[in-house]
Amino acid sequence: MYLTQGLHRAVQQQPDAVMTICGERRRTFAEVAERVSRLAGALQGLGVRSRDRVGILALNSDRYHEYLLAVPWAGAVLNPVNIRWSPAEIAYSLADCDTRVLFVDEAFVPSLPTLYSAVPGLRTVIYLGEGPAPDGTLDYESLIAGAQPVADTCLGGDALAGVFYTGGTTGSPKGVMLSHTNLATSWLGSAATGCLPTRASRSLHCAPMFHLAALAVWGSTLLLGGSHVFVPSFKTESVFEAIAAHRVTDVLVVPTMIQLLVDDPRIGEYDLTSLRAVLYGASPIPAAVLERAMRRLPAASFTQAYGLTETAPIVTVLTPDDHRNGLLRSAGQAAPHSELRIVDADSNQVPTATIGEITVRGDHLMAGYWGKPAETAAVLRNGWLHTGDAGYLDDQGYLYIVDRLKDMIVTGGENVYSAEVENAIARHPAVAQCAVIGVPDTEWGERVHAVVVPAPGQTPTLEDLREHTKTFIAGYKAPRSLDLVEALPVSGAGKILKRELRRSYWSGDTRQVH
Template structure:
């Protein structure tokens, strides 16, 4: 069925809005007709050189060619493997070989790294995004027939960030991603032909998934041309292009936009929605963002294994009088069911805490070439997320932490996020991470790494006294480290594993 093929989203919009702007990148503009033509040319070349189901990798900072390759891959009946451009060379090589890619497209800035990889790659095509890429397009003919696919055919290998080991490739099907598009438009933001979205996050990750509803509805996509994120550049593009949507920003980026002193220099009233997710959004940071930008935020809670689509918190629910709701991840999205399970695999009643699980056609097919990991993650149709949480009587999901991040001290379960939420209310704390370190007496002790706001001072004693006034005694940090920055992975998430390892290294039983 060609209508099940994700490439159909582009073909449909190209027919309906041929002269409408599809992509804006610096001074470069592509209409939907031009984008569709280039995709057809590339799809013809890929079809002639590769076999159905082959994997095609992309390694590049944000640029229009990423979207061209993605849709050409789908049109040719292939599978896309986008790689975060911030990954280390060794991580890139591992993913390329693990997914056994047949073709590899990359940005010219990685020319030297790719030269070193080529002897270890099985890819028959290695194409640089320069004249080599344009020459390849010139070999293709327009009007290539779209590959017929089933809903269960693979479309995207979404590699996890690998903070707990080797990254795993979540197998996302055409059905998964088509349902994701419908769910996003139904539950969180009704993308339209008049929308202008700005990609300020990597297209290889969440922002790239948001390209799909924008393409499907004939909207315009502005691509931030620099790999170095600067709030003032984002504001400049919002004002210049009258951007209406900022799709999928990590909470750390939302905080940087909120805290930027340059914001007041720009006219940003075209913004209708800022979608965020991918990591915990602390209530104090969210309140500050709403005060700064207005109630235009929508939250998505999902994983690479169920992209963008487990629960959501709509713009209407982001009202400052709903403080408790702001600490939630929202309610179950259209087409999914959520539940809480205990370690024995039994479903828990309302209000009880356990592991969050999700079920529905939006859940991945499994992990690429990893049956043991698939069997561990999916039980009786339920995807076990690895997150600890509970669901209240109104259906709102509250995420407490990752199961691996929970601290057990003296037999008590301590959720770092609860401690972090309290500490972030202190006016001098800018950013922090709470985690467990070994303790001879209690098994684990609560440790905090804290970044203080510029120009302020805090002592261990002041932090502990603040916690004493707001937290149960066993939850307050026993060890505090003041740091200039916190380690983050390629997706902007704080690496608690690295912090635990660093501050536990001198411990011995």
């Protein structure tokens, strides 16, 4: 399969049906296909060749949607950039995979001088925002209007479709290489559960579209011929307005977003009865929040998905029936395209109900990390992806996640690796030693917590460390709480014992993740 296949099918079967809604703009499947073919022609005219990387740094929109289709149409490779990253992280990801063409909108124009200086290979910037294109950039609509349509390359199968950057376990982001087959397998297999969008769906995109979870909903909607509604970013009022105005049926959110929506006092002012499916991921939802959500959105069902960027992304699904049957502590059963196995430290399969590392097999597994063969070999072994998450399977194949073997924190639906935060904090002159852990948080699921041994005569404050770290990494990765200690607990080999640091925060919890 290839990524644009769903668009061709929809043009054949329902050319005049609405495909995209963004503000006042509505476009049919036929209109989108025409624009995508012209945008692909424009990219080729700019020198983009087969398998070149083309990036985007923008908020959600129908033009983001067209980028996702035009780049593979032209035979090139997607590189959606994390909009929450610092300029240094953005520059690293662009330079790492030699991205030379970048789409930006008005929100990120101020970052361009930094990117030009930090990414020497960046030669072309296309402005897809509203209003006149800034100096030195090409206007998106003018490019489309002035280009000739080109035939779809239909490049698919094992060809590289995109490079999707995830946080770095050792401080630098890693580019996950996903093929057309990887993405299509995940989208189709997930859609086969009946819990993701269908041809009759109108999917709202309010989670950032660089994220693989958001692209899972986008992709399944695309393949099955549903329509798409875009808001630039998540704001409760804009989500309510979009659902009510456009009769949205499906939406992807993280648990923090669900909580903000159902606790907003304005929720009763909008007609949300069209909403039939809420898909969430990144972490389980607290039972109290789910109960409030089910009361306030009585027509909607709830589905949880567990996955990783490396698995394109969906691995397991907890269905609406599972929710109603009290299985909220589970991450669900393997999706139709995914195979699960729990193994010990020697990669031997362990018995049911025994905790071990979660491993995954299937055609949705990444090809590897861009330019990082050692890191790839460490997680892809004998056809199985080693997730770094600890869990167990019950006798019906339901997965329960109990801990993380890797030092990763999931806060507000975003992955934060302890190492990259520690690297940033350690540069502060008032810090002698530090460790970063995830601790429970009622709003964010987990929060980034720093444990710091101050340098002699120094007393760093939380605000000091937050401002300092944000010069190196994204703001959401900065610590939200702080302990100052005289020494960190270490093993006989000198390794910091993070379990000792976490114990007081997680005591009483049956699992050590939220």
